[in-house]
Amino acid sequence: MKAAVIRFPGSNCDQDCYHVLKETYALDVEYVWHKEASVEQFDLIVLPGGFSYGDYLRCGAIARYSPVMRSVATEAERGKLVLGICNGFQILCEARLLPGALIRNNSLHFVCEHIHARLENMETPYTHTEVTKADGKLLTARTGLLLKLPIAHGEGNYRADDETLRDLNRNNQIILRYSDERGAISGEANPNGSAENIAGITNRAGNIFGLMPHPERACDPLLGSEDGKLIFQSVVETAMKKTKTAAPTTKRVT
């Protein structure tokens, strides 16, 4: 089982993603420069956050044309797991691998804070498992579970036409919604104005997941939250099952 973290010029969360996959899950993980022609040998492909190409034109619009993206699209169509975080989510939308688009936050402010995201679908390759936290407490996937995750973006305002939003709802493709600490979905709990408080969606088949929050920055108690492990551990387990390797052993953080 091999994982790739794609590096675009301007990616800046690549090391965080690599760290989690390598140190928390002891995976065989490689950086892949965006000019590489193929990601065929990988089972999990991560598009990290950052400011690819300086966000010129639109966020993700130019990265979408990087040579590696052709192979990412091919592998995604074949059912490989593709995870896009923040700028990675924007790139997946620009590449039309996920529906919709991300525009400027309503407030026009860059938002950098911890938010709560409510899990809306616990039957995806990214959100189905149970995680043991460092203090021994369990974090078990269930619809309505609140995840405390950091966000850091200026363009996270998810937009799609009414028909697309209807389809996303009908097919349970909305995976995370911004909520308050009690789980209520409200305008006040929405940090960027996104439609229906959407924080993360999958494609119809469920193998491509894009989200604005940063689970890779929430996998260690030192960072204030371990809730991101639910997403990483789920996808690692899914990938391992697909490649029939042994289940991951989470290294204990001491």
Next chain:
Amino acid sequence: MKAKVTVMPKKSVLDPQGVAVRDAMRHHGLPGVGSVRIGKFMEIEIDGANEAQLHEICRDLLSNPVIEDYDLKVEA
């Protein structure tokens, strides 16, 4: 030849920048401002391309049809 491309947020898509600028104009003594919408204008010098190819690049790269409309004008 020269191509001039205007990209505007779709009417149905909220334009947060436009709203902020509208409010600033009202504060600057123009209470009658109804709306402001902010887009992009690109001037492209190009040889060896036909209009169909330019429309294609407008759709695929220069604008995002999910949220934006474009207008292309080609000058000899």
